[in-house]
Amino acid sequence: MNIYDYMVEKGLLAKKAARKLAYISTETKNNALIAMSEALVKNSDFILAENEKDITNGKNNGMSQGLLDRLALNIKRIEDMAQGLKNVALLPDPIGEVTKMWRNPDNLQIGRVRVPLGVIGMIYEARPNVTVDAAALCIKSGNAAILKGGKEAINSNIAIANTIIKAAVEAGLPEGSIQLIETTDREAVNVMMKLNEYIDVLIPRGGSGLIQTVVKNSTVPVIETGIGNCHVYVDEEADLEMAENIVINAKTQRIGVCNAMETLLVHKDAAQKLLPKLGERLKSLGVEIRGCEKTGEYIKDIVSASEKDWETEYLDLILAVKIVDSIDDAMDHIYIYGTKHSEAIVTNNYRNSQRFLNEVDAAAVYVNASTRFTDGSEFGFGAEIGISTQKLHARGPMGLEQLTSIKYIIYGEGQTRK
Known part of the structure; x- marks a missing residue:
């Protein structure tokens, strides 16, 4: 299968899952997050062994100390990721929250309600924990997630993703709710940036090169996360x-x-x-x-x-x-x-x-x-999918609320417009 067909297949599956996730119960989402948390700890030895492959490759390729630190996992970091999943499960579900309700002069009752964005595509570099944080926040906010990590962390990401995906599906989430792009072919990113039919928003997280590439080339709407000078x-x-x-x-x-x-x-x-x-x-x-x-x-x-x-x-x-x-x-x-x-x-x-x-x-x-x-967990968001430095839609650490949109619900009693 070529890269384009592979990515479209992912998109179709995510779109199908997103439709169900939009109305799936809070209890089901929370149960899935707890199951994902327990699975991470249970499979920590395997995840650490796969992470060590990435660390060895990084050192052989001259990766800087800072990037190696981002890439490295240990028992505590896995336990922190697992706890992050539990923390998100404890947070209020934003989906279905009525943020305002009023009546207009025609006595229509108009409400503003939080809804998911749909399918969120995430492109990131050498941070395996992002795989978990992004999946957690997307699931709790009713969004399907297509995750594309960097080649530097490919073994770690595959191990983590397979672990949490299996647990999530067994806990009742639809297949395709969480997907990882397992190829390191750069063409996958190029295709991903053009999948408007399947992806509702792209969030790049990494260095300036990655972020600017996505911002300048994506036809899918982008939330720009921050370079931190x-x-x-x-x-x-x-x-x-x-x-x-x-x-x-x-x-x-x-x-x-x-x-x-x-x-x-x-x-x-x-x-x-x-x-x-x-x-x-x-x-x-x-x-x-x-x-x-x-x-x-x-x-x-x-x-x-x-x-x-x-x-x-x-x-x-x-x-x-x-x-x-x-x-x-x-x-x-x-x-x-x-x-x-x-x-x-x-x-x-x-x-x-x-x-x-x-x-x-x-x-x-x-x-x-x-x-x-400046961190989602430190701000009380449970986790974060990135830190937005733009001003449209979201700014700062992006937690559950920032991964929602709104729709208007209107109750009438037979009114017609004059």
């Missing part, structure tokens, strides 16, 4: 101990994720007290610092930052550092180089905190907290 700005009136801890967490807690900090901006009046100690601590954690000329006065043996450093999402133990003259300079820098993902200010000045919240254009804006909290 995230900033932390340390204000002149910051608690410096707090600032140091936030910076360390935002940069090093997990480097290969989109909500990790990539650029540190420091007010000139805070630089002398903050940077020498912070610089040594970052270096001790293996972070390479690429700084402006002034930064070099406070941190020894740094790499001189270039224009490219200000716009780069490293996903690695590399940090760009720039000293700025004011909060306005910091916000100007973020406006030019930010990707509208997550931005943070550390300050005890209320006016500056409110200016930062009001004037910085990003999906998530923080005062005195790490950017690492």
Whole structure:
């Protein structure tokens, strides 16, 4: 079977499943999620063995430390994925929720009700956990899912998908509710981007190359998830101990994720007290610092930052550092180089905190907290299918509500329009 026919077959099956999923009971969906969770833990040894194949291939192909971290699974990460499925099962079902009801002058009762989007196509890179998160959120929100992971994680994804698909069908979900594209042929993505008849929305999740390819070439509507060139700005009136801890967490807690900090901006009046100690601590954690000329006065043996450093999402133990003259300079820098993902200010000045919240254009804006909290589970969504940096339909971590649309239901008593 050629790639086009293979993809159409997937689309037909998903469309058929989506029709049933739109009205399937909450109990059935929740039972399926619990069964999927239990199956993941039960098959963890097999999943880890398949993941090790991907890790070995990644190392042999020179994959960066950050991407290897995204790819790697262990028992805890599998247990976290399993718990994520249970968390989604505990969340309220958005489907059928009446968000508003009113009467018009003709006494028609008009209601606005949440409904599924239909078939969601997901294209992503080396993150096996996305297979589980996407499946969970799509199922709970009544959508069928067609998942296309990257070739770097093909063995892991197949093992995970086969595990949860079998459990979901046995628990009562229609066949085709969750499907994985098992080929690594790039043509599958090209076909997927044109399957308007079968796929209602595409969500790309990964690096800028993948996202821009989908945005520019897809005829299927796209929700653009974010490249994370995230900033932390340390204000002149910051608690410096707090600032140091936030910076360390935002940069090093997990480097290969989109909500990790990539650029540190420091007010000139805070630089002398903050940077020498912070610089040594970052270096001790293996972070390479690429700084402006002034930064070099406070941190020894740094790499001189270039224009490219200000716009780069490293996903690695590399940090760009720039000293700025004011909060306005910091916000100007973020406006030019930010990707509208997550931005943070550390300050005890209320006016500056409110200016930062009001004037910085990003999906998530923080005062005195790490950017690492931009995450569906941390926001109480159970999981996320991605973090949208666009403004149409969805923005920020996309949970169940963001995977729904609406329809209007109208009750009449024989009214006809005059």
